[in-house]
Amino acid sequence: MKALLLSEYSHLEIADLPNPTPGPGELLVRVAACGICGSDVHGYDGSTGRRIPPIVMGHEAAGTVAEVGSGVTEFAPGDRVTFDSTVYCGACEFCLKGEVNLCNDRQVIGVSCAEFRRAGAFAEELTIPARIAYHLPGNLSFAEAAMLEAVSVALHGVAVTEMKGGETVLVIGAGMIGLLLLQSARAHGASRVFISDVDETRLKLASDLGADETILASGAALLDVIKTLTNGQGVDVVLEAVGRDETIAAGIDCTRKGGTVTLVGNISPQVNLPLQKVVSRQIRLQGSCASAGEYPEAMQLIAEGKIKVAPLITAVAPLADGPSWFERLHSREPNLMKIVLDPR
Numbered sequence: 001m002k003a004l005l006l007s008e009y010s011h012l013e014i015a016d017l018p019n020p021t022p023g024p025g026e027l028l029v030r031v032a033a034c035g036i037c038g039s040d041v042h043g044y045d046g047s048t049g050r051r052i053p054p055i056v057m058g059h060e061a062a063g064t065v066a067e068v069g070s071g072v073t074e075f076a077p078g079d080r081v082t083f084d085s086t087v088y089c090g091a092c093e094f095c096l097k098g099e100v101n102l103c104n105d106r107q108v109i110g111v112s113c114a115e116f117r118r119a120g121a122f123a124e125e126l127t128i129p130a131r132i133a134y135h136l137p138g139n140l141s142f143a144e145a146a147m148l149e150a151v152s153v154a155l156h157g158v159a160v161t162e163m164k165g166g167e168t169v170l171v172i173g174a175g176m177i178g179l180l181l182l183q184s185a186r187a188h189g190a191s192r193v194f195i196s197d198v199d200e201t202r203l204k205l206a207s208d209l210g211a212d213e214t215i216l217a218s219g220a221a222l223l224d225v226i227k228t229l230t231n232g233q234g235v236d237v238v239l240e241a242v243g244r245d246e247t248i249a250a251g252i253d254c255t256r257k258g259g260t261v262t263l264v265g266n267i268s269p270q271v272n273l274p275l276q277k278v279v280s281r282q283i284r285l286q287g288s289c290a291s292a293g294e295y296p297e298a299m300q301l302i303a304e305g306k307i308k309v310a311p312l313i314t315a316v317a318p319l320a321d322g323p324s325w326f327e328r329l330h331s332r333e334p335n336l337m338k339i340v341l342d343p344r
Contacts, residue, residue: 002343003056003123004322009046010330012323017056020119020127022069027130029081033142033316034121035060035150036339038176040110041329055112058341059085061121062136062145072130080136082145083128084152085109086290087118090131101156101290108290122322124343134295139303143316143340147309150338151298152291154180157264158188160288161237165189168230172222172251173241173265174202174214176312176338181239181264182211183307190237194229196222201335209308219250226254234259243267249274255283262286312337319343 005015022028037060043051051057062082065075075081088095088103095103109128110120119126136145154177163169169190171181174197185193195206196215203214215225226235234256240248243265251261252274261283278285301307314337317325325339 001124002319004058004319004341006044006051006053006055006057008053010044012044012326014320014322017123020125022067022072022127024070025072025130026069026127027065027072027075027081027133028067028069028125028127029061029063029083029121029133030066030125031061031121031123031343032063033061033146033340033342034058035146036322036325036329036341037150041326043111044326044330050108050111050113052112052117055110055117056119056121056123056126057110058120058122059109059111060146060149061109061126062142062148063121066125068130069127075130075133075135080138080142081133082136082148082295083109083134084132084291084295085149087129087132099292101292122319122341122343124319134299137299137303140299142342143313144302144309146340147312147338148295148298148302149291150176151180151184151302151307151309152294153177153264153288154184155294155297155301156291157181157239157262157288158184159294160286161239161260161262163188163190163237166191167236169193169237169239170226170235170251170254171195171211171239171241172247173197174199174206175241177264178239178241179206179209179312180307180309181241182206183209184301185237185239186210187301187306192229194226194235199334205311205337208311219246222250223253230256236260237262239264241265243271245271252277252283255281257281258283260284260286262288264288314339316340316342
């Protein structure tokens, strides 16, 4: 089969690889769409250490079942499916509580690191455990389905924030996840949603997607705007979608006493924490990791039009164009959002 292989850092090539065969409890999926995630772009240059070559990356995908392994009864050849990026064991204490994103034996599709190696979906075919797959509704295109992983990550970030409805929310970072956090917070009852970024083009898209205020500012300037918008109190919730010292510090500054800062972005492995502000103002810091069963909700919200993903898809391109798209994304070419590769 044809696959987009990261043969060495910063080098992708179309390679002929052996066709995979499904084992017991697995599906063989013929891939119809796979989105390029920001984590793939960071893995491409080796900066994360979680895409050790040679590896076929890609985890935001959908396709058609080509073959089922022994013991699989809930899927059949021809079924349209999507699947979680997280491969969980289903048996540890976290999986039994439904916290599959915290599985003790968690693996991620398209990732190779010191602990495991699992081939991804930038290929004509791949095998996955049937337990991580979902039937895809007929009204959802394969390209839209390639967005479900990112939507589920955003929905999980809102879920762990434990919003009650009526909150004022600030999203920091208007990239892919930030724009989906904006829509997810709205879908979960936020009364007002503000979003900040230093890229005016992204903020225009945020405005089109329903932001009450878009803020072209960071740091102290962002805080000044938030104080004006909230009568000096700060927002109830900050959804931080960047993961740097300065953006996390700004998020804490913009949160009211007793509010919540949920950390979804994680570009920096370590950050400096303004501890006294967090403690003296009793701010809750909440981490959010991947997703934990939000795929059905994601499909429903997209079908209902409450979360719009089509405006976030910049291009759908053949797998052969993958190396050039990775180069463009890695060079931070402006006005690029989600690129979906179609191996067909």
